Amino acid sequence: MNLYVLIRFFIGFLFIFSGLEKLLAPYQNFLYVIQSYDVLPDGFETAAALSSPWIELFLGVFLVVGLWTQWVLTGVRVLLAAFIFIVSQAIIRKLPLTECGCFGEFLSLPLPVVVALDSILWVLTVFLSRKIEIVSFMSLDNYFNEKESKSAR
Amino acid sequence: MTSKNSQFSNKVMTTWVIVVVCVIAVLGSKQFCESARTRSQSVESRVKGDEGAPVRIMEFMDFQCPACASGALYLKQFMVEHPRAVRLEMKYFPLPMHRHGMESARYAECASRQGKFWLFHDYLVERQTQWKDLIDARPAFMLMARDAAMDTKQLEVCLRDKSIDAVILKDKAEGKKLAVTSTPSYFVNGETAVGKSQLETKLKALLNDSKK
Numbered sequence: 123m124n125l126y127v128l129i130r131f132f133i134g135f136l137f138i139f140s141g142l143e144k145l146l147a148p149y150q151n152f153l154y155v156i157q158s159y160d161v162l163p164d165g166f167e168t169a170a171a172l173s174s175p176w177i178e179l180f181l182g183v184f185l186v187v188g189l190w191t192q193w194v195l196t197g198v199r200v201l202l203a204a205f206i207f208i209v210s211q212a213i214i215r216k217l218p219l220t221e222c223g224c225f226g227e228f229l230s231l232p233l234p235v236v237v238a239l240d241s242i243l244w245v246l247t248v249f250l251s252r253k254i255e256i257v258s259f260m261s262l263d264n265y266f267n268e269k270e271s272k273s274a275r
Numbered sequence: 276m277t278s279k280n281s282q283f284s285n286k287v288m289t290t291w292v293i294v295v296v297c298v299i300a301v302l303g304s305k306q307f308c309e310s311a312r313t314r315s316q317s318v319e320s321r322v323k324g325d326e327g328a329p330v331r332i333m334e335f336m337d338f339q340c341p342a343c344a345s346g347a348l349y350l351k352q353f354m355v356e357h358p359r360a361v362r363l364e365m366k367y368f369p370l371p372m373h374r375h376g377m378e379s380a381r382y383a384e385c386a387s388r389q390g391k392f393w394l395f396h397d398y399l400v401e402r403q404t405q406w407k408d409l410i411d412a413r414p415a416f417m418l419m420a421r422d423a424a425m426d427t428k429q430l431e432v433c434l435r436d437k438s439i440d441a442v443i444l445k446d447k448a449e450g451k452k453l454a455v456t457s458t459p460s461y462f463v464n465g466e467t468a469v470g471k472s473q474l475e476t477k478l479k480a481l482l483n484d485s486k487k
Contacts, residue, residue: 146308262286
């Protein structure tokens with residue numbers, strides 16, 4: 123186990139937790155959070171409320187088990203960039219939001235803290251992508267790669 | 276090459292297995308959570324509207340929340356325009372982030388015990404901007420109680436009564452069981468709507484359905 127793998131697990135579990143919390147509650151709760159950010163057109167708000175928790179969950183699960191790790195890290199980066207943009211525009215527009223709504227009732231974070239946290243996670247995923255061989259320790263990617271090289275011999 | 280292809284198919288197969296397991300686990304847990312969400316009996320003093328109304332709304336609100344005030348004013352107007360359409364029941368859900376959330380609910384519950392709940396409720400939401408930023412909002416609540424022609428001596432006794440807190444916390448616990456996390460949260464004929472915008476959409480849809 124190395125630090126990169128620990129970070130991979132940390133980000134993965136964070137995404138699983140965030141996705142699960144939204145999926146187990148009525149989707150209208152997360153829809154309300156999205157509506158409060160006032161950034162998406164009406165029709166897209168519902169689509170985002172229904173789909174993004176599943177995306178978070180799958181990215182988290184695939185990151186933890188280490189399958190398609192490089193692609194998943196790219197997906198995580200895209201999602202984090204979207205979160206940073208959405209929360210930042212709310213701060214700039216001074217929307218009346220006191221907390222992010224990212225983790226439901228379990229964790230309440232003020233918007234600037236969320237931007238800082240997401241930015242740190244974004245930078246970490248860049249490091250992970252660059253060290254993909256070390257990151258792939260204890261992963262299904264590694265397992266399949268080893269299997270492939272054994273059968274090639 | 277064949278080995279590479281076979282490993283790729285194994286990876287794709289594993290991906291599908293993970294996706295299916297996750298979907299089954301989440302949908303199963305969601306079903307379990309939803310079946311555990313039960314509702315309690317209504318408190319008559321906090322119910323208004325026609326008893327036979329086709330639309331039943333249960334609202335969880337915090338009197339200090341601006342979105343709740345906006346939702347309450349919208350609902351009041353809607354009920355004036357469609358007097359036989361809605362039966363509304365109000366439940367307390369004071370949020371810890373609001374300094375006067377609990378205190379305003381205490382005053383409202385005492386108003387309820389004097390049969391003045393809806394009048395006091397309307398004062399609280401209509402005058403919210405005048406009291407929500409005060410350090411001590413109790414004088415403002417007292418003024419509203421006088422405007423609602425409440426017995427202020429009885430009110431003072433009521434405010435010392437610990438059972439008031441129990442009523443409010445019971446409502447809040449019920450809200451939590453129903454997965455309420457934000458205010459205002461509405462249950463329109465049992466379906467969740469969070470915030471005024473979702474409520475408006477639901478009520479418009481129900482009105483259109485009833486016209487068909």
